[in-house]
Amino acid sequence: MSDPLVGRPDDPRSDSVGRRDGPPLDPPDQRAADSGDGEHAHPHEHEHVHEDAPPHVHVHVHEHDPTELHAVGTAALAGAEAGAAVEPGEIDAAARWIELEHVHFSYPDGFEALHGVSLQIARGEKVALVGPNGAGKSTLMLHLNGIHLPSHGTVRIGGTVVDRKSVKRIRAEVGLVFQDPDDQLFSPTVFEDVAFGPLHMGVPQAEIHERVERALAAVGMSGFERRLPHRLSLGQRKRVALATVLSMDPSVLVFDEPSAGLDPRGRRELIGLLRTLDQTLIVSSHDMKLVAEIFPRLVVMDGGVVVGDGPTDAILADDAFLEAHGLERP
Ligand code: ADP
Numbered sequence: 001m002s003d004p005l006v007g008r009p010d011d012p013r014s015d016s017v018g019r020r021d022g023p024p025l026d027p028p029d030q031r032a033a034d035s036g037d038g039e040h041a042h043p044h045e046h047e048h049v050h051e052d053a054p055p056h057v058h059v060h061v062h063e064h065d066p067t068e069l070h071a072v073g074t075a076a077l078a079g080a081e082a083g084a085a086v087e088p089g090e091i092d093a094a095a096r097w098i099e100l101e102h103v104h105f106s107y108p109d110g111f112e113a114l115h116g117v118s119l120q121i122a123r124g125e126k127v128a129l130v131g132p133n134g135a136g137k138s139t140l141m142l143h144l145n146g147i148h149l150p151s152h153g154t155v156r157i158g159g160t161v162v163d164r165k166s167v168k169r170i171r172a173e174v175g176l177v178f179q180d181p182d183d184q185l186f187s188p189t190v191f192e193d194v195a196f197g198p199l200h201m202g203v204p205q206a207e208i209h210e211r212v213e214r215a216l217a218a219v220g221m222s223g224f225e226r227r228l229p230h231r232l233s234l235g236q237r238k239r240v241a242l243a244t245v246l247s248m249d250p251s252v253l254v255f256d257e258p259s260a261g262l263d264p265r266g267r268r269e270l271i272g273l274l275r276t277l278d279q280t281l282i283v284s285s286h287d288m289k290l291v292a293e294i295f296p297r298l299v300v301m302d303g304g305v306v307v308g309d310g311p312t313d314a315i316l317a318d319d320a321f322l323e324a325h326g327l328e329r330p
Contacts, residue, residue, distance in 0.1 A: 093159050097123035097280060098144065098252065103153035105139055113139040115304040116153065121280060123158075123251065128291040128312070129284040131301035132326035137284040140301065141254050144282065145174040157252065172201055175245030175279075179257040181237035182230070190216070190232075190240050191225040197248040215247035216240075219273060235266030239273070252280040259287045288330040292316060300325055 098121040105114040113136050121127055129137050142148040143155050146167035155162040162170050178184050187193040194212045203211065216222050219239040224232070229240055238258065245253065258274065259267045267290070274281065274294055285291050291298065291312065298315045300308035302325045308315055315321065316329055 094123040096120045096156070097125075097158055098282070099154075099156040100140075100143070101154045101156075103140075103143060103150045103155060105143065105148055106151045112151075113304050114143075114150075117301075117304075117306055118153075119299065119306060119309070121282065124278065124280055125297065126281045126295050127283070127297045127299055128295035129282060129299050129301065130286070130288070130291060130327060131307075135301040136304040137301055138256055139304075141176065141256060141282065141284060144252065144254050145176050146170050147176070172248055173250055174252040174254060175248055175250035177238075177242050177245055177253065177255045177258065179260055181234070181241035184241040184244055185229040185237060187229065189225065190221065190227050190229055190243075193229055193240060194243045194247045197244055201248060211247045211249070212243075215243040218246055218276070219243045220269070233266070235262055235269060238262070238266075238270065242273070250279060252282070253277060255281070255283040257285055257287075258283060259285060259290050288316070288328055292330040300327070302326075 098119070100117050100119045103114050103117045104112060106112045117136070117140060129140065131137055139148065143150060143162070144157070146155075146162045146164075149155075149163060157170055157173055160166050160170065185193050187196065191212055194215050195208050198208055198211045199205075212225070213222065216224065219242050221236065221239050221243060224236070224240070229237060232240065242253075242255075259270055262270060267287075271290055271293060274283070274290075281295075283291075283295065295312055298308065298310065298312045299306055300315065300321075307325060308321060319329070322329060
């Protein structure tokens with residue numbers, strides 16, 4: 001194969017999606033975003049439907065203790081050594097691996113899409129983010145790897161505040177998979193797309209092949225290295241988009257609407273794949289069956305605030321609450 005790593009930053013398709021505002025060596029999640037002020041960052045078109053925040057009809061308290069559920073064993077961004085004995089402070093850090101404190105966010109047109117969101121997610125936890133269109137789910141997810149930075153409030157990942165200084169490290173730690181894989185794939189080959197992230201993170205070339213192979217194997221796409229991404233089916237492109245993120249070895253995976261547009265088989269395959277992932281998982285979805293099947297915890301957003309947070313079964317059993325927030329039982 002000719003050197004698959006050559007020529008990537010100049011790929012014209014990166015400009016054709018209109019979102020590659022950063023310098024040529026940006027990691028791939030920056031392909032779909034600017035460096036934090038949000039002006040060009042949103043990967044999808046959204047109707048601007050501002051309504052006043054609905055009242056907090058219910059607030060389900062997150063009852064289980066996440067530290068009991070998830071083993072702590074890998075290095076914290078803050079610097080804990082992998083495999084070292086687990087100190088109480090580390091348990092605390094793992095329980096608050098993702099932490100949003102009173103996050104407000106306004107788009108450049110002045111519209112405030114998040115009105116003070118506070119949330120904690122433990123390391124290894126699997127959380128579904130649901131709510132009607134325009135609730136602020138995508139806006140929130142774009143805060144998790146610094147594509148958006150809060151107008152007020154704080155986002156921390158593994159104890160590190162997400163800001164302009166930390167954003168590069170944060171993007172290696174938090175992988176964002178966009179709803180439309182075409183926002184994430186723009187190389188002539190699958191290999192180059194999956195190699196892009198680690199390459200631009202400075203991973204030694206000798207390790208790149210191994211990372212690509214591992215990521216493609218994890219999504220069931222081994223053997224597709226030389227294929228043209230845009231010729232693959234939607235389900236396959238979604239898998240490759242996930243591989244472009246897995247190759248960076250993130251501890252957190254954030255998915256926007258992973259099952260959108262998939263046929264029943266593709267959806268089943270995706271559910272099987274999501275089950276195999278041991279990273280911290282945050283998935284926004286309107287697919288309540290998928291949500292009920294995979295995610296023990298549900299965070300419900302409406303009108304730019306969190307209106308519910310708790311065990312999925314309990315929330316899905318509350319018909320009045322579901323109806324108040326435009327949700328349906330699976
Ligand atoms: P969801 O993902 O829950 O559908 P979003 O986070 O996409 O919601 O949108 C939340 C709110 O922010 C919506 O009212 C939407 O119209 C608005 N919004 C999203 N992107 C922009 C933008 N680039 N400029 C102005 N408003 C936006």
